[in-house]
Amino acid sequence: MAASEHAAQAGHKMDAESLQDEKDLGKWFIGSIDQGTTSTRFLIFNGLGVIVASHQMEFKQIWMEQDPREIVQSVLTCIEEATKSFIGLGHSTDNFKAIGITSQRETTVLWDRDTGEPLYNAIAWPDTRTQAIVRELKGRPGADALQGICGLPLSTYPSALKLTWLFRNVEEVQQVYDAGRLMFGTIDTWLLYCLNGGKDKNVHITDSTNASRTMFVNLHTLEYSPEVLEFFQLDPDKILLPKIVPCSDAEAFGSLASGILKGKKITGCLGDQSAALVGQLGFEPGMAKNTYGTGCFLLYNVGEKPVMSSHGLLATVAYNFGGRRKPVYALEGSIAVAGSAVKYIVNNLKFVDSSSKISDCAATVKDNGGCYFVTAFSGLFAPYWIDDAQGTMFGITQYTQQGHIARAAMEATCFQTKAILDAMEKDSGHKLTELAVDGGMTDSDLCMQTQADIINIPVDRPVMRETTALGAAIVAGFAVDVWKEFEELKEINKEDRTIFKPQISQEESGKMYKRWSKAVEMSKGWLDSDNESQPQ
16 A cells, blocks of 8 residues: 555544544533632533533622622522533533632632631722731831742732731631631632531632732742741631642542532632633743733743742742642733723713623724823732822813723723733743733723734634633543643634734834823822721
């Protein structure tokens, strides 16, 4: 037989095997709990990364506080409703391989080991009531060494500061701590505790991505740092900290104790921004993604050793699949306000009646008309870290219209992304050539085109934008061998992506960014010690 015939037969065989693999993967399903800042979702993916069923619901948030019980109930409801839809489509839960969890990260919950009940509302990650505490702690001996250990600066953002506020302001927290019964966790830990049956099973666990957002973890060892715990005056014999494990594990996270999927294993867990990087398949150093949700978060894969930023960024765990794979780290730029600025336009200014119409409002004008909106509702996060800034608008004239302000609100996120990319280039020594994006704001073509114009590189948007939930499904799937190698994922969510290319000159975008930077400088110093400790 000629060599060409052998090659043809081999090619046909590979095509047939690939087709069979696709058919097999299409028969298996993974559930993904996506617990966010304002809503909860449960999505069911097949092995090809296609969403088969889903359900979403919002929950209340007052003064950046969330009811921990309501969060759990929202998860249970979403699981129930999405699974009913799944069954209604003719599928069987017998083909469920596993469940993954992804969640808002620094949001902090405390509960009593003996009762299993929360001691206070969860304090959400954007909350700024700890500003006075931050300034106080910056003067404490050892403060300068913290970021080199944990990768995070002293700011209102990490869980450690929210815990400090709870100690000082909720009497029962101190009492339960003194009795040695205080259980601490971020939302992932609280959900895993409750979904496994609460105090009866007492599953108290977290993964390394979420743990790295507390400030308590040595980023180099991925273990709790005695130095940091001592700095925050915490006795490890009195506070119960969750066990830290990799994101992907077939046994550690337990299983659902009740409901329509009772007994199904939870085999993956990671923070929402890490999940989005995994969902964007950002497995190589130098890859990056930007997620436009309530806030906006840019993660840049730096490989198997953490890089401590000297330009205002955070060092964090990108993902940790465990087993033979080493943890992978990222530089992160965190923007506190993104989609929440759009909600401000809708709910407070009432320019439009839904977030989906913000682009239409912005498109009624050709540019921002000289209007710049520094959306510092929670101060400014990376790379500025200005905690005494508040939301301010500049350049308003008698000709300023609703469209100019709507456009300026969207541009604020784009400008801050530009600032983060500039800082990442300085820290890493590499300039991105393309930015992968996901999240609710990416539905707006106008916003994504604006982003490409401001950063002067192409913006790459997938058709299926639920990359955070997909990332949780991927880590859960790896634990139960739905996939074994990253190469098997290379075609997931790759079809029909939209590329937004810059349409203005670098000189023009530079002028816009210069004006934005001036507005940032002018937004400083609005808060003083008389009002900064109030809930924001």
